[in-house]
Amino acid sequence: MIHQSLGTAPYSIKEVFAMTKQQWENRIAYLGPEASFTYLATKATFPNEWLVPCATIPECIEAVAEGKVDLAVVPLENALEGSVTLTLDYLFHEASLYVTGELLLKIQQHLMVNKAQMDNWQSIEGVYSHPHALAQCHKYLFYRFSHVPLQQTTSTAAAAKYVSENPEQCIAAVGNAAAAEKYGLEIVESDIHDFHFNHTRFFVLSKKNQRLPQELSEGQAKTTLMITLPTDRSGALHQVLSVFAWRQLNLSKIESRPLKTGLGDYFFMIDVLADEKVPMMRGAMEELAALGCKVKSLGTYFTYLTSDEA
Numbered sequence: 001m002i003h004q005s006l007g008t009a010p011y012s013i014k015e016v017f018a019m020t021k022q023q024w025e026n027r028i029a030y031l032g033p034e035a036s037f038t039y040l041a042t043k044a045t046f047p048n049e050w051l052v053p054c055a056t057i058p059e060c061i062e063a064v065a066e067g068k069v070d071l072a073v074v075p076l077e078n079a080l081e082g083s084v085t086l087t088l089d090y091l092f093h094e095a096s097l098y099v100t101g102e103l104l105l106k107i108q109q110h111l112m113v114n115k116a117q118m119d120n121w122q123s124i125e126g127v128y129s130h131p132h133a134l135a136q137c138h139k140y141l142f143y144r145f146s147h148v149p150l151q152q153t154t155s156t157a158a159a160a161k162y163v164s165e166n167p168e169q170c171i172a173a174v175g176n177a178a179a180a181e182k183y184g185l186e187i188v189e190s191d192i193h194d195f196h197f198n199h200t201r202f203f204v205l206s207k208k209n210q211r212l213p214q215e216l217s218e219g220q221a222k223t224t225l226m227i228t229l230p231t232d233r234s235g236a237l238h239q240v241l242s243v244f245a246w247r248q249l250n251l252s253k254i255e256s257r258p259l260k261t262g263l264g265d266y267f268f269m270i271d272v273l274a275d276e277k278v279p280m281m282r283g284a285m286e287e288l289a290a291l292g293c294k295v296k297s298l299g300t301y302f303t304y305l306t307s308d309e310a
């Protein structure tokens with residue numbers, strides 16, 4: 001998978017188009033810019049591949065769906081804040097992609113300011129970051145800066161970049177230490193996330209139903225299914241769960257999201273700790289079809305730890 005060292009420079013989608021693919025094995029889109037948490041997870045997993053920053057999650061997903069890149073890495077779920085619903089919904093409603101692997105990253109949030117504002121940071125007039133990052137630091141921001149407006153950005157690194165490009169503004173960003181270094185900011189408060197156990201899951205998406213190599217993974221196969229229940233039957237969810245229960249197929253996550261067809265209409269995203277190729281899973285899929293469920297499988301994949309303590 002990893003064939004050639006490219007250094008650390010990421011490229012924009014425009015540059016990807018302008019260049020030919022011949023030198024690189026994989027072009028990988030990620031939620032950028034450089035030094036976002038998604039970048040850290042991507043770089044740790046694919047240190048030598050061609051990394052392409054995208055400004056938003058839909059842009060990452062469209063880049064791989066349209067074949068502009070081979071893989072895309074997007075955040076899926078945070079231990080404190082829960083699912084990144086934009087990713088879930090986009091995968092259900094807009095794209096037809098597979099998960100080739102899941103990356104786990106330990107998340108540490110810091111408050112950082114422009115060096116020009118070092119003496120004034122206690123009087124900041126705005127805190128910039130990704131909404132998930134701001135939510136992970138809710139208690140800290142509420143008790144320490146309750147009067148200060150929170151400004152949402154497309155990523156934590158985008159916030160750090162904005163603070164770096166606006167030295168005259170007395171504002172702060174919430175993000176990781178790599179972003180502080182990359183954008184020349186000063187960390188004024190470390191580890192401001194509300195709970196110590198803070199991790200994020202990222203999906204590595206592809207157009208092909210393929211898997212990253214199992215050798216470096218945690219070894220447990222996981223299959224993600226998106227299930228729409230038949231509308232005309234009571235107890236349908238109970239029946240769906242019993243399909244897995246009596247086969248002793250463990251579920252590690254179940255979440256409902258709006259179908260966007262009317263109030264009370266949902267689809268369910270279910271993670272099953274099994275390979276979709278094993279007979280028990282094949283039987284489960286057949287039984288779900290017999291129950292009248294629509295099932296979209298995102299494929300079977302393995303989990304990779306991208307930081308020591310993840």
Ligand SMILES: O=C(O)C(=O)C[C@]1(C(=O)O)C=C[C@@H](O)C=C1
Binds near residue numbers: 031
């Ligand atoms: O903003 C970033 O740096 C991201 O990579 C996005 C994101 C997220 O969507 O949850 C990823 C990890 C952290 O939980 C906070 C933000």
